[in-house]
Amino acid sequence: MSKIVLLAAGAAGYVLGARAGRERYDQIVFQAQNLWTNPKVQKVAKDAQDLAREKAPDLPEKLGGAAKQASESVAPTVARDDSSKPSTAASPAPEDFVTPTPAILDTHNPDTPA
Numbered sequence: 001m002s003k004i005v006l007l008a009a010g011a012a013g014y015v016l017g018a019r020a021g022r023e024r025y026d027q028i029v030f031q032a033q034n035l036w037t038n039p040k041v042q043k044v045a046k047d048a049q050d051l052a053r054e055k056a057p058d059l060p061e062k063l064g065g066a067a068k069q070a071s072e073s074v075a076p077t078v079a080r081d082d083s084s085k086p087s088t089a090a091s092p093a094p095e096d097f098v099t100p101t102p103a104i105l106d107t108h109n110p111d112t113p114a
Helices: 002-017 022-037 039-080
Strands: none
Touching: 002 022, 022 039
16 A cells, blocks of 8 residues: 555656646646546555444544553653652752843833932
8 A cells, every 4th residue: 555655646746846748747647547547446445445434433442442551551650750749959049130230221211210
C-alpha cells in the first residue's frame, strides 16, 4: 500500500512541477483517471474500505486498552519523580530587582515623583 502512496505522491509532484505544458498535463490526468477507474484498483479500494468498516467497532476498545497499558507503565516513573516537591531554590533578593530611575518615570503624570 505504501508503494501506491509513493507513486501517487510522485505523480502529483510531477504534475505540479512539470513544465511540459497543458498537453502533458492532460495526458497525466487521463492516465490517472484510467488507473482509478480500473476494476482491479476499484476492488482493492473497496476491500480497504470494507476492512476499515469491519475493524472500526473494535478500535475504541483497543485504544482504551493501549492507553491503560501506557498509563500503567508510566505510573511507577511518575511516582518516583521528585518534581512535585516544593522547590528549594532561593528566591531573588529584593536588591536583584531593577529600580526605575527618575529619567524613565512618567513625566506627564503630576503624581510621579521627580
